[in-house]
Amino acid sequence: MTFQALESQSTAELLAEQIRDAILVGKLHPGDRLIEQELSESFKTSRGPIREAIRILATEGLVELRKNRGAIVSAPNFDDVLEVYAMRMSMGSIAVTHASQLSLESELDLGKVTKKLEAMRTAVGGNANRMISLDLDFQSALIALGALPRITEMFEQTAVDIGVFVRFLGIKYDDSDHKALISRHEKLLKAIKVGNASQAIEIWNGHIQTSVREFMKPFSEVEVNELFERPLMNNLFEMENVR
Amino acid sequence: MTFQALESQSTAELLAEQIRDAILVGKLHPGDRLIEQELSESFKTSRGPIREAIRILATEGLVELRKNRGAIVSAPNFDDVLEVYAMRMSMGSIAVTHASQLSLESELDLGKVTKKLEAMRTAVGGNANRMISLDLDFQSALIALGALPRITEMFEQTAVDIGVFVRFLGIKYDDSDHKALISRHEKLLKAIKVGNASQAIEIWNGHIQTSVREFMKPFSEVEVNELFERPLMNNLFEMENVR
C-alpha cells in the first residue's frame, strides 16, 4: 500500500490564509493597515514570515503594497465585478472546451466535480451563502477538468475576488433557484462527458450570466442602471434580461 | 506644469528583474538551482531581498519553489504554448471589445499604442527577434486600452511566458511578413477607433492564430503534427491552415 505524499504549507502560506480569512470575514476592512510588527506579535512569529504572507496577499490583490509605507487592505468596486465575471466566462469557455475534447480522447475523471455537485444537492434550500460557496467550489473543480494549469490557477484567483465582492459589496445570491442551478450543472457535465463542447460553452456562459444577474438583485435600480451603462456589460452580459 | 511621481522599484523587484533577464537570456537554464547564499553574495546584498525576488519570479512561473529545498528554474513545454496563446486570444477579445466601446463613449487615448506601432514600422526588415519584442509591446499597449486592470496584468504575464518560449523552445518568427503584420495592426486600431468591436475581435483572433503558426514553423513535421493532435489546438486555432 502507498500513502499520499503530504506536503505541508509553508508558514507564510498559513499566515496568508489566516489574514485572508480575516479580510473575507470582515475582521479587517478596506483601508486598514497591516503592520508587520503588530501581526508578528499576535501570530507569535517574527516579521519575516509575516512579510512573506503580505506579499502573497498582494499578488492576490487583497492588499495594496506601497513601498516603505506598508500594506493596506484594498477596496473592490463594481468595475472589478464585471471584469472578474468576464474573465470567468472566457477562461471557463476554454477550459470546458478542452475538457470536452479530453473526454472524447481519454476518459476524464469526473470524480471530484461530481462530489462537489453532490454537496450542492445536499445543501438545496439551506443557507444561501453556503450555496454560493459550494457553487464556487463546483465551478473550480469543473474548470480544473480542463487540465490547463494557468487557467485553473487564474480561475481560483477570481474565486477569491468573488469572496471579496460578497463581503464588501454586500452581494447575495438570495432567492436564487437552487434546483434549477443544479440541473444546469448536470446538463453541463453531461455535455462535457459526451464531448459536446459548444453546448457546454452555451450552458457555461448562461450560468455566468445568471450569476451576474443574481449578484445585481439586491441593488437599487439607480445603481444597477448605472452599472449596466458600463461598456463591458452591454456586450458580455444580456442586459435586457436583467432590467 | 506637473511631473509624474517617480516611484522607484523595491530592491527585490530590481533583483527579480536581473534574475529574470538572466533566465530569458540563457545565462540560467531550466533545472538550475537558485541558491540564496550564492545570489546574495554576487548581488552584494543579504538573503532577505533575494528571497523576496525569488518569490516574485515564482508567482510569474519562471522558477519553481519547493519547500525547504529551494527554487529551480522551471522548464516550459508545448502544452504551455497552447494555453498561453488561448489565454491571449480570449483576454484580448475582451479587452479589444471594451476598448471599442470606450472609444464610442469617450475619446480613447491611442497615443501609446500608436507609438509602439511606429516603432514596429521603423524596424521592418530588420532583426526578427526585435520585431517579436516590438510586437509583444504593441499587443500589451493595445490590451491596456481596454482599461481592465486584471486582464492587462494577466496579459503582461503571458508576455513573459512567451519570452520563455522564445528562449527555451527555440521558437522564432523568422520569415514572417512584417509589412502584413503592421497593416493588420493598423486595421485593428481603426476598427477600435470607430467602435467596430466584432471586426476588431476578428482581426485580433487572426493575429493570434498567425502568431501560433509562425511559432510552429521551425519545428519538424513530426513535432508539429504531434502538437496539433492536442485537444486545445483543434478548437481554438485553425489547424487546417497550418499543415
Place this chain on the structure above:
DNA sequence: TACTCCTAAATTGTCAACAATCTACAATTC
C-alpha cells in the same frame, strides 16, 4: 490662520546569526 521647517516616533527595509530541514554519501545490516 496658513504655511514652512524641523524633530521624534512609528514603521518598513536590510542584515547577519542561529535553527530546522534536506541531500548526498558513508556505514551497517541482511
Place this chain on the structure above:
DNA sequence: GAATTGTAGATTGTTGACAATTTAGGAGTA
C-alpha cells in the same frame, strides 16, 4: 551486493537587531 540506516555538510527558514524612510505633530514665521 542491495537495501537500509546514520551522519556531516549544504541550504532554507526564522529571528532579533539595526538602518533607512515615512508620518505626524509642534515650533517658528509671515
